[in-house]
Amino acid sequence: MPKIARYAIGGAVHYGLMEDEVLQRLAGTPYDSLALSGETDALSDARLLCPLDAPRVFGVGANYVAHIAEMGMATPTRPMLFMKPDNAVIGAGEAVVLPHEASVTHYEAELAVVIGRTARRVPEDRAREVILGYTCANDISERVIQKEEMDQGCLLIGKGYDTFCPLGPVIATDLDPGALRLESRLNGETRQSSSTSDLLFSVETLVSYLSRAITLRPGDVIITGTPSGVGEIAPGDRMEIELEGVGVLANPVVAEDGRS
Secondary structure: OOEEEEEEEOOEEEEEEEEOOEEEEEOOOOOOOOOEEEEEEEHHHOEEOOOOOOOOEEEEEOOEHHHHHHHOOOOOOOOEEEEEOHHHEEOOOOOEEEOOOOOOEEEOEEEEEEEOOOEOOOOHHHHHHHEEEEEEEEOOEEHHHHHHHHHOOOOOHHHHOOOOEEEEEEEEOOOOHHHOEEEEEEOOEEEEEEEHHHEOOOHHHHHHHHHHHOOEOOOOEEEOOOOOOOEEOOOOOEEEEEEOOOEEEEEEEEEOOOOO
């Protein structure tokens, strides 16, 4: 199963296919093709970056049946959408920074869908044709601000702080998103354990729904919601999001003043 990495080596940034401990460089970007340049790099010599460079991120709230029940809310009749700014996006190993304004901040394990080509009004039965692949996401959320915003009919800052959207470590292609295991761990302890089979709105439904209104572009990301079991984080914590077929996205938590 091809896994696409974006990495830095020798002062340059490349895309490559990860095979064990070797990175096979792509000739261009993965949105062009997965054709190889013929050059290789040792994984041990490279620094993995976020697999996406400043993407648009579309988020979905309340999209796991068990999580909806956990929150005691009515089942949504259409996807509950919001956006996260590209400044929120970081890669594996980078620190999530809790801002001075943070009171109660949660991790959220999510399946992220990476769009591979321009798409508008895509039928559900053709949605997978426009998907490049899938990666792990952590939809960091400051709950006090989020609630105040949502009480006023909006949502941005509570989910939009810098570093509040870790993605990675790689993009896996050729996955069936319908029943993938998704877990989160906090300091080594499993906190969320579910399957994408519990999604209220499927990946195909979300791609189709969004593309009716917004032309999706290569490199866009849809983070598809989180299962039950979200919880609070604090400086010094280490979060791990694991998605079947992709791997583990790990990030430490620090305070804005730099203290861990």
